[in-house]
Amino acid sequence: MRRLPLLLLPLALAACNGGTGTPVTIDVKSDDGDNGSFRMENGTVSIKGDGFQGNFRVPQIKMKADDVDLDGVKLYPKSEIAGFHITGGDKPGNGKDGGKDGSKGGGKDDGKVRIDFTSPASLAAVQNWFRDGFTKKGFTFASRGDGFAGTTSDGGTFTLDLSADGGQKVKGRMEMTGS
Structure with a gap:
């Protein structure tokens, strides 16, 4: 470290x-x-x-919309990234090689990625974009407010908060944690 x-x-x-x-x-x-x-x-x-x-x-x-994807699901086209944040934790026993306590790992990853963005479309269009993408990639997800929450195909969890910001603009926040 x-x-x-x-x-x-x-x-x-x-x-x-x-x-x-x-x-x-x-x-x-x-x-x-x-x-x-x-x-x-x-x-x-x-x-x-x-x-x-x-x-x-x-x-x-x-950063551009094409620079970001959630296990293969890209942001809505021409979205603008307002912020990119990563937090991570390192605890003994979390990694494949184990911690200094000699354990072999198996702990849960404390890492999180948060992406704030705006999309140039209606709320319904952005919701449909993500719903279709999540379905095609085999995610397990459910509606949560105007957004979604679920699990990616590789077992990571995510939340996607969306809110209308005028007629053809949506604010979004995607948070992902490792599996």
Whole structure:
């Protein structure tokens, strides 16, 4: 975990493609006290971790609808990503190689990805887009308010909150956790 902040820097630099940026955050916390964070917004990258802290200026990144999918289901075409957030946890026994307690793993992954977006369509059109995509990919899901909640084909869980934001605009928030 002590190398995590340095490992995140190439991710930021590889993703740069100019234009107006999409805010990106990554937070990692571990039970043994090794924590790290990565923030990219308005062309500034901030990295903090045990033994390392720095701020860097980089070209801004702009994530597009095609850059995001939930186990094969893409966002509605021409959606704009308003924010991309990853949180993760590292607990002994969670990984395939086990923790420092010598266990062989088997614990549940605490990681979560949240994507905030807007879609240029009516609420019904966006709902139908996701409903069709989830059905084609074999997800188990149910309606939840104006959105959905369920399980992906690989066992991860998700929620998708949608709300109308004017006639032809929808705000959405997708949250996914690992299996």
